[in-house]
Amino acid sequence: MSKDDVIPKLVGVFRQYGYEGATLSRLSKATGLGRASLYHYFPQGKEGMATAVLGYLNQGLNEHLLAPLQSDLPPEASLCEMARRIDRFYAQGNQACLLALLSTGEAQNLFVRQVQTALKQWIEGLVAVALEAGVAPEIARERAEDVVLQIQGALVLTRGLNDPSIFQRVLNRLPELLLEGKAC
Amino acid sequence: MSKDDVIPKLVGVFRQYGYEGATLSRLSKATGLGRASLYHYFPQGKEGMATAVLGYLNQGLNEHLLAPLQSDLPPEASLCEMARRIDRFYAQGNQACLLALLSTGEAQNLFVRQVQTALKQWIEGLVAVALEAGVAPEIARERAEDVVLQIQGALVLTRGLNDPSIFQRVLNRLPELLLEGKAC
């Protein structure tokens, strides 16, 4: 088994339990490897595993969630496609976002840079679509931030209220939220 | 020292570190009490402390954050006042929301009910203001949810990007977000 086979199995644990809750016992169970074997792949231990998971998800963000934004689809359609993929990725709003989990507690200091990078890439991808659709530059950035912000807020509220309809509602309005009044 | 004096000192630890990160060592240090003394006040241990903290913050939500909504101020002014208090309570967006922290990981199962109650009260308070301002009932609820949702999202994004301006921007638009097109 290679390192690239192990990482995807670690993802679920960090996403469900956060950094502190992702114990080696759970990581071991999820991978089917003994603790010592995990240290073979990740000499930096748990911190190394979290870093790898963040890198893996950041790559997934680009290759899967943001891919439709760079396609030749019309802007609105590409946003709809992103929304569909987000819906799947976050399991209809039931799965937490690792970027949110890792910006609290002790993890905050360890992963600020990686979290910041991922969020910025996400926002930049959205800015590009808005600009392409003819939205004014100053407005495009604010709206792009709003898109990510509302997704994150919807995840919190959907989990807290146990009401998936909130997440759906936010996903549905993403296109008009970013492009309102332009090229719809 | 009474139980009511201890609880406020526990709050900061849970808000900063979340449930799993709020260790008895930290709670002991924050209160100035030994671990055993904490068990005198909270026989249910850490879970009891978290429950007490949630209750305390829920009461604060009603008595401080939501109080202006029930005052005789005009709707828009009461929302501005709530926004000011939220700004202070969340330290300009640098402090996490306990309701968000406790709806992930192992804490999720333990505190769903209390978290749900607090979020619903918050939303109900906002719905009441919107109705008072003449917003249609179906729309009022969605907008109230949006207010809480955007606050939560702004907290995530402000922490993750280390950019307090995002939190400020959301707070500033709360009145129009809830009342748009009505009695402004």
Next chain:
DNA sequence: GTCTATACACCGATAGAC
């Protein structure tokens, strides 16, 4: 009420056999 001392489980991490 607050303390010291302690019980026991689990934490992250490592050594060394195979």
Next chain:
DNA sequence: GTCTATCGGTGTATAGAC
């Protein structure tokens, strides 16, 4: 590479003196 065994430290929780 994967394992068993184990380290030192810390986790939550309790007992019992004062």
